Amino acid sequence: MLTASSDNQLRWLSITLFGLVVALSLLPCLRLLSEALSHWDRGLDAPLLSILQNPHTWVALQNSLYTSGLGTLISVVLGSGFAFVLTLTNIRYRALWIFCFMLPMMIPPQVTALSWLQLFGPASPILNTLGIAPALGSPQPMYSAEGIALLLGIQHAPLVFLALRSQLICLPKDLIEAAQLSGASQWRLWIDMIVPLSRNAIFAGAAIAFVSALGNFGIPAMLGIPAGYSVLPTLIYQQMAGFGNDVLSEVASLSMLIAFLVLIGMLLQQWIQQRSSYSLIGHNAQPASFRLGKWRIPTQILLCAVLCLILIAPLAALMISSVVPALGMPLTADTFTFAAYNEMVNNQGSTARAFTNSLLLASLAALLLMIITLPLGYRLMRLSLKARAVIASLIEVPYAIPGIVLAIAFILLFSRPIPIINVTLYGTLTLIFLAYLSCFLSVCLKPVMSALSQLDPALEEAAQIAGATPIQRLINIVLPLISPAVFAGGLLVFLIAVNELTVSALLWSAGNETLGVLIFNLDESGDSILASAISVLVVVLVASLMALLSLLAPRLPKGVIPWHC
Amino acid sequence: MTFKNAFALCAALSVSPLIANAQETLTLYTSQPNTDAQQTVDAFEKANPDIDVEWVRDGTTKLMTKLRAELASGVVKPDVLLIADSVTMESLAADNYLFAYQSPAREAYADSLYHPEGYYYGTKIITTGIVRHKRAPETPKSWADLTKPEYKGQLVMPSPLYSGAALIHLATLTDAPELGWNYYEQLQANGAMAQGGNGGVLKAVTSGSKPYGMIVDFLAIREAAKGSPIEFTFPTEGVSMVTEPVAIMEGSKNKAAAQRFVDFLLSKDGQALVLEQGYLPAREDAGVPAGFPQRDAIKLLPFDAASTLKSTDENKSRFSDIFGG
Numbered sequence: 001m002l003t004a005s006s007d008n009q010l011r012w013l014s015i016t017l018f019g020l021v022v023a024l025s026l027l028p029c030l031r032l033l034s035e036a037l038s039h040w041d042r043g044l045d046a047p048l049l050s051i052l053q054n055p056h057t058w059v060a061l062q063n064s065l066y067t068s069g070l071g072t073l074i075s076v077v078l079g080s081g082f083a084f085v086l087t088l089t090n091i092r093y094r095a096l097w098i099f100c101f102m103l104p105m106m107i108p109p110q111v112t113a114l115s116w117l118q119l120f121g122p123a124s125p126i127l128n129t130l131g132i133a134p135a136l137g138s139p140q141p142m143y144s145a146e147g148i149a150l151l152l153g154i155q156h157a158p159l160v161f162l163a164l165r166s167q168l169i170c171l172p173k174d175l176i177e178a179a180q181l182s183g184a185s186q187w188r189l190w191i192d193m194i195v196p197l198s199r200n201a202i203f204a205g206a207a208i209a210f211v212s213a214l215g216n217f218g219i220p221a222m223l224g225i226p227a228g229y230s231v232l233p234t235l236i237y238q239q240m241a242g243f244g245n246d247v248l249s250e251v252a253s254l255s256m257l258i259a260f261l262v263l264i265g266m267l268l269q270q271w272i273q274q275r276s277s278y279s280l281i282g283h284n285a286q287p288a289s290f291r292l293g294k295w296r297i298p299t300q301i302l303l304c305a306v307l308c309l310i311l312i313a314p315l316a317a318l319m320i321s322s323v324v325p326a327l328g329m330p331l332t333a334d335t336f337t338f339a340a341y342n343e344m345v346n347n348q349g350s351t352a353r354a355f356t357n358s359l360l361l362a363s364l365a366a367l368l369l370m371i372i373t374l375p376l377g378y379r380l381m382r383l384s385l386k387a388r389a390v391i392a393s394l395i396e397v398p399y400a401i402p403g404i405v406l407a408i409a410f411i412l413l414f415s416r417p418i419p420i421i422n423v424t425l426y427g428t429l430t431l432i433f434l435a436y437l438s439c440f441l442s443v444c445l446k447p448v449m450s451a452l453s454q455l456d457p458a459l460e461e462a463a464q465i466a467g468a469t470p471i472q473r474l475i476n477i478v479l480p481l482i483s484p485a486v487f488a489g490g491l492l493v494f495l496i497a498v499n500e501l502t503v504s505a506l507l508w509s510a511g512n513e514t515l516g517v518l519i520f521n522l523d524e525s526g527d528s529i530l531a532s533a534i535s536v537l538v539v540v541l542v543a544s545l546m547a548l549l550s551l552l553a554p555r556l557p558k559g560v561i562p563w564h565c
Numbered sequence: 566m567t568f569k570n571a572f573a574l575c576a577a578l579s580v581s582p583l584i585a586n587a588q589e590t591l592t593l594y595t596s597q598p599n600t601d602a603q604q605t606v607d608a609f610e611k612a613n614p615d616i617d618v619e620w621v622r623d624g625t626t627k628l629m630t631k632l633r634a635e636l637a638s639g640v641v642k643p644d645v646l647l648i649a650d651s652v653t654m655e656s657l658a659a660d661n662y663l664f665a666y667q668s669p670a671r672e673a674y675a676d677s678l679y680h681p682e683g684y685y686y687g688t689k690i691i692t693t694g695i696v697r698h699k700r701a702p703e704t705p706k707s708w709a710d711l712t713k714p715e716y717k718g719q720l721v722m723p724s725p726l727y728s729g730a731a732l733i734h735l736a737t738l739t740d741a742p743e744l745g746w747n748y749y750e751q752l753q754a755n756g757a758m759a760q761g762g763n764g765g766v767l768k769a770v771t772s773g774s775k776p777y778g779m780i781v782d783f784l785a786i787r788e789a790a791k792g793s794p795i796e797f798t799f800p801t802e803g804v805s806m807v808t809e810p811v812a813i814m815e816g817s818k819n820k821a822a823a824q825r826f827v828d829f830l831l832s833k834d835g836q837a838l839v840l841e842q843g844y845l846p847a848r849e850d851a852g853v854p855a856g857f858p859q860r861d862a863i864k865l866l867p868f869d870a871a872s873t874l875k876s877t878d879e880n881k882s883r884f885s886d887i888f889g890g
Contacts, residue, residue, distance in 0.1 A: 241727075
C-alpha cells in the first residue's frame with residue numbers, strides 16, 4: 001500500500017517534470033527548426049536559400065566571427081593572466097581581486113557599452129572635465145569592430161578565468177615540489193608541467209567565451225548599430241525591428257545559422273573537456289603556490305592598473321555622465337546636477353514600470369526555478385548516467401543558444417493564440433517570463449545538482465527505511481541540506497534575469513518594458529544622460545547582490561558561486 | 566522556505582500590479598521624445614484627473630512594426646497613437662485599424678491637416694533640415710552640399726528604419742528630381758552615418774562626434790535656444806514635412822477617454838503646450854515659437870502621399886540595402 005502510493009507519487013513527479021523540460025527546452029527549438037526549413041515550395045526564394053544568397057548575411061557572419069574571435073583572444077589573455085596570478089601565487093587580497101575581476105561579467109552588456117562610450121570621443125564628460133577631449137568630428141573609437149571585440153573580450157574574460165582556475169586549483173603542490181626538488185628550473189616547471197596541464201582548460205574556456213561572444217547582443221547593438229556594422233544577432237534584431245513578422249521565416253533561418261555555430265562551439269568545448277578528464281589525482285592536496293617575494297607589490301600594482309582600465313575608468317565615466325546637464329559638458333561644481341536622476345525617478349513613469357517588471361520577472365523566475373529544480377535535480381540524480389547526461393544537455397540548449405534566437409522561437413510559438421484554450425500570450429509579460437524560465441533553467445539547476453551529488457545517501461536511506469515517502473524525504477531531508485545551493489541558484493538567476501536585454505528586446509510591449517530595454521531605448525533615442533543615470537542604479541544593484549552572495553559563500557558547496565571558487 | 570510560502574509569495578507578487586486600478590487607463594503609443602511625451606501626458610492628466618495615461622515611446626517605424634505584429638496576433642494594446650506622419654496613419658486606416666472620430670476642435674484647422682472622415686488629426690508642423698555645430702568649419706546651405714568631400718565622414722542622419730519623419734524625408738528627397746536615390750547612395754559613399762532617431766542625431770551633433778546632421782527642426786532650434794552650440798538651416802531646395810498626427814484605434818476599449826485625449830491635443834491649451842515645447846503648432850492661430858521663421862517663409866519640397874503609401878516597404882528595404890542592417 002505504502003510502496004504503491006509512493007511509486008505513484010514518484011511517477012507523477014517524473015512525468016510532470018520531464019513534460020516541463022520538454023515544453024521549455026525542446027519545443028521552442030523544434031518550432032524554430034521547422035520554420036527555418038519551411039516554405040520549400042517557394043523554390044529559390046525559400047527562407048533558408050534566400051538568406052544564404054543575401055550578401056548581408058555573409059557580411060554579418062564574417063563580422064561575427066571577427067569580433068568574437070578577436071574578443072576571445074582578449075578574453076584568453078586577460079582571463080588566463082588573472083587566473084595564473086590569482087591562483088598560483090601568494091598574492092594578497094585574493095578575494096577582492098576575484099570579485100572585481102568577475103564584476104564585468106555580471107554587469108549587463110548594454111551598461112558596459114554605454115560606460116565605455118562615455119569614456120571616449122569628443123563628448124566624453126570625463127575627457128572634457130580633464131580638458132583633453134579630442135577635436136570636433138573625430139570619430140568615437142568604440143564604434144568599430146575592434147571596440148566591439150575589446151568589450152566582448154572584457155565581458156567574457158571571467159569565463160576563461162573560471163575554467164582555468166578550477167583546473168589550476170587541482171594542481172597539487174607536492175607535484176611541483178617534487179619537480180623543484182629534482183632541480184627543475186622555474187622555466188622548465190612552466191613549460192613541462194603547468195602549461196601542459198592547463199592548456200585544455202584554456203581551450204575549453206576560450207570555446208565558452210567564443211560562444212558567448214557570438215550570441216552577445218547588448219555590446220554590438222550599442223556599438224555596431226550606430227556605425228552600420230552588423231553582426232548576426234544585431235542583423236536579426238534589426239530585421240525584426242524594421243520589418244516585423246513578415247520576415248519571420250528569414251529571421252528564423254538566420255537564427256538557425258547562429259544556433260548551428262554555437263552548437264559547434266559547445267561540442268568542441270565538451271570534446272576538449274573530455275580529453276582533459278585524465279585529470280589529476282589528489283584533489284585534496286594543497287594547491288600549488290609560488291612565492292612572489294619582492295615581486296608581490298609590483299604584481300599587485302599591475303593588477304590594479306589593469307582593473308582600473310577595464311572596470312574603474314568606464315564606471316567612473318558612466319557616473320560622471322549621469323551628473324552633467326548635457327553631453328559634451330565638463331563636470332564642475334556649477335554643472336553638477338542630479339537632474340537626470342530626478343527626471344528618471346520622479347517624472348518618467350517608465351522607470352518605475354521597468355524596475356517593477358524586471359524585479360517581478362526576475363524574482364518570479366528565480367522562485368519558480370528554485371521550486372522546479374529541487375525535485376528535478378533529485379529525480380535526475382536517480383537516473384542512469386547516460387540518461388542524466390542527455391537530459392542535462394537538453395536543459396543546457398536554451399541557455400547556450402543566443403537569447404535573440406530564443407526570442408524568435410518564442411514569437412514563432414506564441415504569435416498566434418494557443419490552440420484549445422485560445423489565449424494570446426504575445427505582447428504579455430507572461431511570454432517574457434516563459435522565455436526566462438526556458439533560458440535560465442540550467443543556471444539554477446547546476447548548483448542544485450552539484451550540492452545533490454555531494455549529499456551522503458545514507459541519510460535518505462535511513463529515512464526510507466523509517467517509511468518516509470519520496471516527497472517527505474525530499475522536503476524533510478534533502479531540502480534542508482541543500483537549501484543554500486538552491487537559494488544561490490535562485491539568486492544567480494535573479495541577478496542575470498534582472499538585467500536581461502536580449503530576450504526582452506524583441507518580446508517587450510507597452511507596459512512590459514524591462515530594465516535592459518529601458519536603457520537600450522533611452523540611448524537609441526539620444527537620451528544618454530538619462531540612460532547613464534539608470535545604468536548607475538543598475539550597477540549598484542548588481543554589486544550589492546553579488547556582495548550578498550559572497551556573504552552566503554561559506555555555507556555553500558565549493559564552486560556554486562562563480563567568483564568564490 | 567516551504568513550498569506553501571513560496572506559492573503564496575508568487576501569488577501575491579503576480580496580483581500586485583492589478584491592484585490600485587480604479588481609474589480609467591488610456592494606453593498611448595508615441596514617437597515624441599521621452600521628456601515631451603511625459604509633459605504632454607502630465608498636462609492631459611492634469612486637465613482630466615480621472616484618466617491615467619500609460620505610454621510607450623519608440624521611433625515611429627519601429628513602433629509600427631511592433632504594433633503590426635501585435636495586431637496580427639489579435640492583441641490591441643494602444644487606445645491612441647501620436648506618431649510622426651500621416652502616411653503611416655493612412656496605411657493603418659486603409660487596413661481598418663483606426664476609428665473615425667469627428668472632433669469638434671477640427672474647425673480651427675486647415676483641411677489638409679486632418680482626414681476628412683476623422684481618422685487622424687495633425688498636431689504639429691515638423692520639418693527636416695540641416696543642423697551644424699557652431700564650431701564646424703563648413704556652413705551647408707543645401708542638401709546637395711552634404712555630398713561634397715568636405716563632409717566626408719562628418720554627417721549623421723536618423724534611420725528611416727527607426728524614425729517616421731526620416732522615412733517621409735527619404736520619400737520626399739528620393740522623389741525630388743534633382744536628388745533621387747542617387748543622393749542617398751552618394752551620402753553613403755561619403756561616409757554618412759544613419760543611426761536611431763532624431764534624438765541620436767542631436768546627441769551626436771551637440772556633443773561634437775559628428776559636426777553636421779539631418780534633423781527635425783524643433784529639436785535643433787529649441788536646443789540652440791537653450792544655449793547648445795548648434796544651429797539649424799532650412800536648405801535651399803526646400804524641406805520635408807510631417808504633422809505628428811493623433812488617432813484612435815478601432816480596437817480601443819476606451820474610446821470616450823481616447824476622444825478626450827484627441828480633443829485635448831487639438832484644443833487651445835493643447836496647442837499652447839506644443840508652442841511652449843518649441844514645436845510649430847498645427848493650429849495657425851497658435852503662434853510661432855522663438856527661433857522659427859514665419860509659416861509662409863518655409864519652402865516645402867513637393868510630396869506625393871499616395872505614392873509614398875505604396876512604396877513604404879520598398880523604400881525601407883532599399884535604404885537598408887544601401888546603408889546595411
